[in-house]
Amino acid sequence: xxxxxxxxxxxxxxxxxxxxxxxxxxxxxxxxxxxxxxxxxxxxxxxxxxxxxxxxxxxxxxx
Numbered sequence: 001x002x003x004x005x006x007x008x009x010x011x012x013x014x015x016x017x018x019x020x021x022x023x024x025x026x027x028x029x030x031x032x033x034x035x036x037x038x039x040x041x042x043x044x045x046x047x048x049x050x051x052x053x054x055x056x057x058x059x060x061x062x063x
Contacts, residue, residue, distance in 0.1 A: 011055075021048055 021044060028040040 017048065017052075 024044055025041065028037050028044070032040055
């Protein structure tokens with residue numbers, strides 16, 4: 001069994017997260033029906049909001 005080493009990940013800029021959200025949102029709008037679009041949009045918003053909330057605590061450590 002090999003042991004994996006966890007390295008510190010580099011932070012991506014806000015533009016990358018916004019671009020990922022817009023691309024995923026566009027994929028839902030183009031390829032999904034209305035039900036999938038609505039549920040997928042709610043899922044996207046919840047996922048990105050939770051991720052943002054988790055990362056916002058990391059930025060507050062410099063106080």
